[in-house]
Amino acid sequence: MLVHRPVRSETLRLAWAGLSLIAACYGLARFAYGLFVPVFRVEFGLDAAATGAIASSAYASYCLAIVVATVLTPRLGGRTLAVLAGCAATAGTLLIAVAPNAAVLTVGVIVAGSSTGVASPPLAHAVAHAVAAPVRNRTQAVVNAGTGVGVAVAGPIALLTYGQWRAAWFVFAIACAAVTGWVARAVPSTRSGDGPAALLPRPLLPAGSGRLVVAAALTGVASAATWTFGRDLLVTAGGMSQRPATLAWVLLGALGVLGAAAGDLAGRVGVGRAWLLTMTTLAAATGLLAALPGGPVVACVAAGAFGAAYIALSGLLLIWGTRVYPNAPAAGVGVAFLVLALGQGAGASLVGIAAEAVGLRPAFAAAALVAALGAGLRPRGS
Template identity: 65%
Template sequence: MVAEGDEAGLLSRRQSLWLTGAGLSLIAVCYGLARFAYGLFVPVFRAEFALDAGTAGAIASGSYVSYCLAIIASTILTPRFGGRAVAVAAGMTATAGVLIVAAAPTAGVLAVGVLIAGSSTGVASPPLAHAVAHTVPAPMRNRTQTVINAGTGIGVAVAGPIALLTHEHWRVAWVLFAIICALATLWAAFVVPSGPVNRSGATTADALIPRPLLPTGSGRLLTAAALMGAASSAMWTFGRDLLVSTGGMSESASSIAWVFLGAFGVLGAAAGDLSRCFGIRASWVTTMLVMGLATGLLAAYPGIVAVAWLASAAFGAAYIALTGLLLIGGTEVYTQAPAAGVGLAFLVIALGQAAGAPVMGALSASAGPFIAFIAAAAVAAIGAFIRPVVRRP
């Protein structure tokens, strides 16, 4: 097991790398498998459980709502029980939710499984941010945060080939997801440090309500997060369904598009370097515009394989980079409460997605998927100019 660190409470470089690997793996299974794999399987779920676009969007929205509740609970519990305990709870939640999806006999049970699995992402982010902020040396901290955050891309990239290989046997795919979730949970149990723990329950720097609640820069940070979440909801929920139902793309080609989305999402690990070289504001504008362009491109040419793959790759890289920029912003705006800062930023992303998913589903059902995706692209374009402002005290 990784020790808590040196005399100053910081991990060595080797220990920090182990933490990075374990954290990246946990984020990969919670986000890439337990949460976002739902969008990959929307076509087969719609056929299996006779779901229309509105119902599929509502289930996705429920997943985001459960995420919101979970991230609040995780932000409260992390300083009290430590990063390791809450991180392990996240992995166990992901494993349980994925298993429920695998065994779901009805649409109702499917929705319950998706809600539980989706909540694991809310549990995972604050303890990992807490552990990194308090135990990783400062020169490595931002890069460690953004590399761990890029685990989402790896998880999405892993889900694609599994879906392709299992094809119509989707339950087998979700059982495999559960096994991978369990393995990542074990790794986290042995590697993630607890960080500072306050078991007395007294107010700490990582309390649920940081002081001040809205420090300088928080308004723009949270508004940017909300618009980014809403703009991304169309792709995450209906991206593959658009390729199959509207574009007439084959199962293999649409699954490969999902692999590209995840694989290029790993490039989002460069968010820390982007923010250092160009600043968060300039990086945000460029990356949001890329995400909006990718969303619009997929809507315009859903039947052209090369365009779909390119758009998926660009979306994946942009999305992960944007979450990385918000993660850095959350830890820097809320310097005395990094877990609370990350929790608030990611909570607002999910609120944007929870609002966006049913709206995109309703738009798709009434006006067609093209209009829904163009609306999402427009939200991204607007959000590009709501730039997070990070002010260090």
């Protein structure tokens, strides 16, 4: 097994490169789609059900990609898979930028969405094998917080280029390409395992994995409403203008960076209590958006709380997964994030269908209820 123990400067370089890759793949290539749903609906003649279905296609590609990445990471190493993630993000955002119709847009969304599935396992694997134990959870949480950074960056770009949305996606593609080049130099290889037995963990579903799966699924279903239709809710149901709606999205990403504290929070109060606190916050934020979508101040507070809670929850799932699979951290992250994406894919479609039937506000209220139900879960023994 090839294991590399970097000094502090190399650990910081890995953390920042990993954060940047997550920002590019999640914040730009994947979740920025929700930021542009109103303009995509006009540009390509899409209804709520169609936009939800396109979002679900990204989650589907994510699911396939994360399975492949989970299997291949121990064999090929963290660096190779991380670079492939950056390439997928670059190609996907570029396709969206040039899309002449809804079909090409969908292909771009699928390719861009796959980048997130490829990115998470190799980065978790690299951190688990190359970072000292005392700072490992903190480093994992910092890397995971890149989603918030990417979303915060996407918001101002969208606001400045809203009338020329293709320019925004060209900028996203350039940023993804630049990050890919950095990752190729900063992420260590960290290959492990020499035979077929290293491809999958044994046992495949160890003790405690059932709770992890259910928690990840409920988080995915509950969060899909805001990620896919949050800005659309503020503009269509709330009657909000583009500027305050975009500001709310920026705050969602900016405060999402607070989710980097998930590792420290789990260390202080335990993963179980941290989960209860953050899932309850997600439920309250989603419910607040459903109740008062037209108030700019309320929307900004709710969006910021949602961003912080979601990033923290995904960080807790990451830590939870590596504890359930201590000998195969990439597999633990892969399982947690695969089920999270399955939940988001199902949630995006269900919210889109519900929005057509009863409206976005009741659909968001249902998502808040799912989050409240998920708050009661906790890791085994916590």
